[in-house]
Amino acid sequence: MAGLDHNDERQIELQTALELYNNAPCGAVSFYKNGIIFEINQTMLDWLGYERDELVNKKTLPSLFRVGGQIFFETHFFPLIQMQGFIKEVYFDILHKDKSVFHGLINARKVPTSADQPNIYQATILDISDRWNYEMELLKAKRKAEADSKAKAEFLATISHEIRTPLNAILGIGNLLHATPLNENQKEYARLLLHSSENLLGLVNNLLDLSKIEARMVELEEVSFNLHDLVEVLQETYSVKASNKGIALQVELGENVKDQFVGDPVKLNQILTNLVGNAIKFTKEGGVTLKIHVKAACSTSQTLHFEIIDTGIGIPPEKLELIFQEFSQASYDVSVEFGGTGLGLTISQKLLELHHSKMIVKSILNEGSSFSFTISYTLDKDASSKKGITTKSSDLEALMNCLVLIVDDNPDNIFIASQYLNQWHVPYHAAKSGKKALQLVEQYDFDLILLDLQMPKMDGYQTAKAIRELPLKSQPSIVAFSASTKGEVSEKLQQAQIDDHLPKPFKPNELLEVLLHRESFNTSNVASESSESPLKTSLVSTKSASEEIDTAPSFSIQRYKKMANNKPEFIKKFVLSTLDGLITYKEDFDGIIKNNDLKSLSALIHKSTMSLYYIEAEQLSAMLKEYRELITNPAPDTAQIEKVKSDCLNEFTIIIEGLNKTASQL
Known part of the structure; x- marks a missing residue:
């Protein structure tokens, strides 16, 4: 610069640098190791609303943060600076003098000094309040869009559900009408009715599927x-x-x-x-x-x-x-x-x-x-024997001794289901409410209950739970039939101890398949078993003679033979199903022993009752009940508890091995 000496030039440069520092578009703060601020630029002072002498050598940098920020500074932010010498873009809520907040993004570094000088640190602060507010608006908009999408999905699900209920009647009547003697014109009318209702059902199902997917209610099954x-x-x-x-x-x-x-x-x-x-x-x-x-x-x-x-x-x-x-x-x-x-x-x-x-x-x-x-x-390497039941006309004979209860508050649905049952010569009763269903269950020994889930006052879940609590000679199989899909209600079905699910509207073959697949549909046949001695499965007990265990056969498949009309493929299905159940029950019993869990033991006894009934495993059933009595005794006999526990485990093993052997021979 002409006319200026070196000192003047130096002074101008320093003045320019100071002006740039003070009026920078970002805040700047210098502080010691203890956090005390020893330098701050004018931009930061203007943002905070303080005068310089109110902060310099009087306040710490963390004191400008909210309590959570102060804790984070001491526990994470500052230790990280000391470890690596710097830290970049960490968000803090920074307090104005009037205690209002602006949103800051801080970069900080450790400034190299000589050994005899105190450690000093510099921080640059960006005011991102506008960006933060914009992001919050975007987040609100995103949440609103998600809520709107969920509301749309729930609306579609509700509407689809409401449509499917009367559609069940249309499709059912169409199937029934098509099966009656008709002239050529009437057959064409019935065909068009069926075709149109099936197309409508396809549309409704697609809407329902899409709504469930968007509401993230769909999961893959295994x-x-x-x-x-x-x-x-x-x-x-x-x-x-x-x-x-x-x-x-x-x-x-x-x-x-x-x-x-x-x-x-x-x-x-x-x-x-x-x-x-x-x-x-x-x-x-x-x-x-x-x-x-x-x-x-x-x-x-x-x-x-x-x-x-x-x-x-x-x-x-x-x-x-x-x-x-x-x-x-x-x-x-x-x-x-x-x-x-x-x-x-x-x-x-x-x-x-x-x-x-x-x-x-x-x-x-x-x-x-x-x-x-x-x-x-x-x-699935173990599925060679998992073949489905084919619905041949000869199989219908097995249903003639099955007693069914239809529970639905919609008389149209009762009519349609009853017409199908009449065609297959399956005896039934009907109830329009859960209360009436309970009365009928106490009067008759039903093998299968078709239970609507959506009913006023007492819905299907409550009805099923009430039925399971009744002291019946044998529990019927309960199949829910509703406009909801199984995936939507699977957890509730399990909690209510409902065995299966049939979505409405259903076709005749779908109902027939459920009837044929339910293991317990022939319970009533047991009462009419012939006096002929049932064929028991002979197994060699693995228990020593000193344990004095009853050497009676552990189980029988005679009831399954009657249920399956002696058809090996059906008998094998029943045996394999029970085998899977027994393996699970044994695992549950192992857990009960380790945790001494009385509640789980009672639940195990309850859910295993029907499986043990069908294979006539009275000995294991009695042992489990005896074990429950022993561990609930105020003065437990430890030796007897250990003995019965061992007997139960042994009996489980005998039955599982026996069922395996039986299945392999079928």
Whole structure:
């Protein structure tokens, strides 16, 4: 600078630097190790509302924070500076002089000094109040959107539920009407009624599925299923539609694709149903092919690749993303010509996301499309004998001695269920309330109760709990039937000790399958057993003679033989089901022993009663009750408790081994 000496220039530079420091767009604070502020810029003073002499050498930096911030500064913030020499972008609520708050983001560092100088630290502070307020508004908007989405989902679920209840009557009457003698015109009317009601049911189910997915109420189940059977049923179902359109439906199943897996067959079937149904709908000539092959495999699982290929109308490239949007289709013309809501692909994509998978689409306009995805399933190596019951006409004879109770406050639902039971010659009673149901249960020995969940005053859950508390000779099997899906109410079903679930509206074969699958539907047959000595399963006891254990046979499958009309495949199903139950009961008993849990013991005795009844394991049942009496005695006999405990464990082992052996021989 001309005309200025070196000292003047230095003075100007210092003055400029000081002005930049004081008027910087961020706050600046220098402090000692004990937190005392020894320097602060004007920007920070203006933000806080203090004068310089009110803070410098009088207040600490942490004193400018809220209590929580002061604690965090002492326990985390400052120790981290000392460890690494700096810290970046830590949020603090900083107090103005009037105790109001501004939101600050702090960067701090340790300033190097000589050994004889005290440690000093510098902090720069950004006022992010505007950003913070903006983020809070975004968060509020996000929460509102989530709440709106949940409200929409709950509304759709409620509306869908309300629609499904009368739809049950429409579909039921349609099925009943179609089965009666009709002239040609009447048959066509009944067919149209069934077709329209099934389409409406499909729409309602899609709406309900979408609402549940958006409300995060859908979870994957882990059950055993036969993939080959699932695909075969799917092919049979859609072959008729394909044939009516003059196109072919083919299934190509890789030779190394296993049949038994553990996973969620319902959701897989839903995905495949949507894709195959769409492919047939949008294909006018040519055909549709479902291909399944193994993409990867190990000893415990297989990753399967599914692909549905059609020779249909195809999708323009710019429309590929649109097809996965809710209520959307590739074009207005497509919607008009082919119909539909555009929900199928949306739901399928969301169901695949639950499987950590994604739909891949390839399409050429007017030539066809390919939809593919992969899902990994665990192999079910113990499922070779888990075959379903086929509903042949001869099986209906087994139901003629079954006494059923229908409980529903809707007379239409009672009428429809009763008409099906009349067709199968199944005796029944009906109750329009939970209170009336309890009266009938005390009068008659019912084998099966079809119980509506939504009833006024006393709902299905309360009714089931009340039935389970009655001192009945034998507990009936309880099947809930309601417009709610099983996934929505599974926890409540378990708590109410309800055995199974049949969603409304149901088709005749679905009700028949439930009747045939319930283990306890033939309880009433037990009372009419012949005087002929039942065939017991002979087993060698592993107990020593010194223990003086009763050497009577431990169990019998005679009741299962009667229930299954001596059909080995049905008997084996009953035996395997009971075997699974006994293994669980033994594990529960082991836990009860370790924890001396009387409440759990009573629950175990209760839930095992029917299983032990059907295999006539009176000895184990008596032992469990004796053990409960012994441990509740004010003056317990330790030696006797240990003996009975050992007897129970031994008896569990004998029965489990015996059931295993029996199943292998069937």
